[in-house]
Amino acid sequence: MNPPNVAGAVNAALDLAARGYAVFPCSDPSKKPTARNGFKDASADPNEVQRLWRDHPGGLIGVPTGKAIELDVLDLDFGRHQEARDWWRENRQRFPRTRVHRTRSGGLHLLFRHSALVYCTAGKIRLGVDTRGTGGYIVHWPSHGLPVLSDAPPAPWPDWLLAEFRPKPRPPCRSAPPVPDSHLLAKLVQMVAGAREGERNCLTFWCACRAGEMVADGLLSATTAVALIAEAATRAGLPRTEAERTARSGVAAGGGDG
Secondary structure, three states, X not given: OOOOOHHHHHHHHHHHHHOOOOEEEEOXXXXXXXXXXXXXXXXXXXXXXXXXXXXXXXXXXXXXXXXOOOEEEEEEOOOOOHHHHHHHHHHHHHOOOOEEEEOOOOOEEEEEEOOOOOOOEEEEEEOOEEEEOOOOEEEOHHHHXXXXXXXXXXXXXXXXXXXXXXXXXXXXOOOOOOOOOHHHHHHHHHHHHOOOOOOHHHHHHHHHHHHHHHHHOOOOOHHHHHHHHHHHHHHHOOOHHHHHHHHHHHHHHOOOOO
């Protein structure tokens, strides 16, 4: 791997900022933000962009996703997951024409107009098929020489994919009393604890929503759900106050009283 071209990254970042994109520095090859507050430090102000790269140099350019730029991203990781390649082969004809970037791993970034339904996920759709919405970020690979495979304007998310994010209808009645699903709860805690920077907030919220659904079904108490998710989020690196606030909000949104 060649040493990070920080000077080239600054120039490309300034070009993106001039087009209205908030940007921030990331390290190469880890892709992790170098600034203290990560993607929250992103800016489109040229003076602030230069300061960011001066104080926190990085060879890659990060761009926050979701509401920040009114764009979400479908991230297909072909390099590590054959499942993602198979899923793309099965479904590519169902996609509208939209903007597509090649990623360094050989995968794809498909850009779509921001939808309030979309949040950050890892493997929810299929292993290696991730989404980046509000609270996430991507590396802007075209700024580092990788091709734009389609320069079409970003399209709306297709309805069949948005269905993955809509709440699933609950059965109208139960024939037996609820039984706690400890495996599901343990899996939610594991997902939150293993969340990477850039997806911790949205993954914590999503898992808290699922725990909230368990609360609404009478499988556990809201206090327990919030405590378990918040503790896992702090292990992933979120500050305690932020972890508890996000967990409480997610449990409430999932149907628990928080």
